[in-house]
Amino acid sequence: MPKIVDHNRYRRELLQRALAIFAEQGYGAITMRQIAKRLGVSTGTLYHYFPSKEGLFMQLVQELCERDITDFFDQAPVAAAVGDRLRAVVAFYLENFRFYQQQLLLWVDFHQHRQRAAPDEQPFLQGFWQRTRDRLASYLQLPNPAHVDFVLVFMDGLLLQFLYHRGEIESDWLTQQMEVLVALIDAH
Template identity: 40%
Template sequence: MPKIVNHEQYRKELLMKSFDLFGEKGYASITMREIAKGLGVSTGTLYHYFPSKEALFLQLIEELTKQDILNFLAEAGEAKTLAERIKTLMNFVAKNEDYFFKQNLLMLDFYQQQERTDVLHNQTLRKVWDDAIQALAIYLEIEDRALADFIYCFLNGLISARMFEGDTISYTEQSELLANMLTAYLKAQKTH
């Protein structure tokens, strides 16, 4: 009797396993042949699921974003205040810091290999960005898209800063500062 394969599940498994391979060599340096070898599949099998390295990478980023959101929400619990929600978010980032370092470095490597206009018009990247910001805005209970963009950029900047500055920048301090700034800003917005 032939083996029954859930192709969608298998595709996701290949995606998730490819993250470490991209992380080890970088987007620019790794080939589809090396990815296939690292995954223990034939190059033909890999091309069956992903027509190119770029397609594989973009699907990986899309899947990682979905998983990041689901993992965070599963851990987040019920925080009542904005300050508590921000602290919970920062704790999640701190707990998964190495993973987020690797993810940011991969995105920068990918970006470096693309034409800027291609990146700006890439629908997958736009969707991933929008999905992450929408999830962040819903969790933090913020309706202002510009404010949600700011917080997401702040988080990515904080992750980048910690890659270079390490523990000299505290997640706890940054969490408190962000919470105080946002609380004051939102309070001022209500009075206008």
């Protein structure tokens, strides 16, 4: 009888934990040995679960796309006022900033990887963006649908500001910007 291991379950667990490692150092700067060590396994084991560094990375991107981030929004308070719903969304975003920042760093690495990679478009990307937009739209219930994208753009911009200033952003400034968004949109 073989050693009893749920191969797929364990693989996804490793994948989960690998996200932070990649985001922290970037695809090029991290080594398989370091990943293995931080995951507490040997390099051999890592290669038992993933075909290559590239394969591990791609599975990570895919996993991230399949994970339905917008689930969280469903648990958000169903506020009557548009402004409150906007504040709830941005607040949630800020609370999970570390995760979104990791995601951003992974995207950038992914972007640079696509340059030489085969041109077969990864279909999971499209679905991901569509779903994110739809969820946000149905939660915010804005009269003007273009404003949904505008909110998304705003939040992405906040992310970049964080990256540029290395997280040394005062919460006052954040609140201020959020209120600018609320004020602008709420006033039509």
